[in-house]
Amino acid sequence: MGNIDESFFQETEHRPKQSTIEAENIPLIDLSPILTSDSLNSSSEITNLVAQIGDACQKWGFFQVINHGVPSTCREKIERASKEFFLLPTEEKRKVSRDEDNPLGFYDTEHTKNVRDWKEVFDFVVENPTLLPASHEPHDMELMELKNQWPNFPNNFREACEEYAQGIEKLSYKLVELIALSLGLSSKRLNSYFKDQTSFMRLNYYPLCPIHDLALGVGRHKDSGALTVLAQDDVGGLEVKRKADGEWIQVKPIPDAYIINVGDIIQVWSNDRYESVEHRVIASSMKERFSVPFFFNPSHYVMVEPLEELTNEESPAKYRAYNWGKFLTTRNLSNFKKLNVENVQIYHFRNGDLFTNVLVGLAPNDMVQRTTRRRDTLHSEGVHRLSELCCFAATQLVMLGKSIISTANKVADQDANVEILKMEWPEDSIERAKVIRSKACSMTGCVEAVSSSFITGISEVAEAYLAAVKSVAADSHEVPQKSIQDKANAYAENLRAAHSTAMGKIQDGLQYLPYVVISTSMPAA
Ligand SMILES: O=C(O)CCC(=O)C(=O)O
């Protein structure tokens, strides 16, 4: 697993506590009613099942299922294959490493919220190939094909993975149908979104961890897809944040059960009726652990937005539509592992109506105060995040230069625990330039995402204020409208300027790197 470095250390407040609550568990649901019929016709058993699923989604966002119809032999086969694969020597596993061009395969430096996870993974897609946007750039329509890479050992690995994926995919459709019914929709309402699915399966291996009090197997996160179907072994370690009080609750291993959780997409489709809930995995110094999540994701071209049937005047759409493929590629951007900014999140697409709710019922003066405070906070936070990003980008560019030079001189850099310095550079200088270009694209992509989310946020606050003022005060001219709006515009302009400065700095820094590449590729005099 390599050296223990600080990139694994969680901030103090996110480190595992000694005693987590074991008393309550997430709901356990018996799916046997779906085994007897192909269509989910409205028998009283199905109605009862749908109600249980609806309750579990609402209260926990998580549940376990038994009598699900996935043959246990399939599961045993993939679990055995996974164990055999991860126990191979690292050099063997690295033959199918994921890289800049292919995000599928083996990987041991997964990061969650910029902290390294104590685990190794192997990813494969269920539609081979899977189509995704080639870049996160909004106007770039080019697509790319993701293709699986399979290891030579163990020799039944591919077969075990493909068979298991088929069984789990079938179960996932059933679950999505039950969830659709629980939202009052027709059972097949969501199925077409998965026609050219971008779903993937992940084999997780959590090795023994000597720093289990500092690190996590997987840091706290929400799953960004539609639905996750997880097989965990008998070791345990998955914890779910209880919605009622924010306590971390252990998910007890149940033989042959699957753990199901609602992802961000169902949260958006359901307009927040069901929430995607945070979870994490504790690392252990006593027992290694294996798990296999399946991330059921829609086609890349799906625009994710609250379903029409679930929104109306009283409960308007809480999110703007976003393109799933672009969301995923923006997420995957972060090849710079220790990015000091948050990755793209669904709340970046939240509509301003939440702030409108904050203003409801306030006296005009209080409205002014609340709006001013929110607008100013968004502005200063935006400036802060952009300047942090700018410093980060400059450091990364220097590091890239150092890394090229030390590779050319074949010396290890003193800072070798910095991820980027350990990069393996291609021999060919054009290929090196391509790597630099893709890193620069990642950085500019992040700058763009951060600045546009703050600019949108500020203008939404100003709009919500205008609407609220108009609705309460007939003589609203007494309430400052113009100055609130003007200042919001000035702030947005200021953020745009900070954005251009950051992009300029990245471009400036980038100008030097080709010289470094060229000079380090020339033969010594
Ligand atoms: O290994 C587990 O139990 C959960 C892993 C997980 O949450 C994930 O990969 O998203």
Ligand SMILES: [Fe+2]
């Ligand atoms: Fe997860």
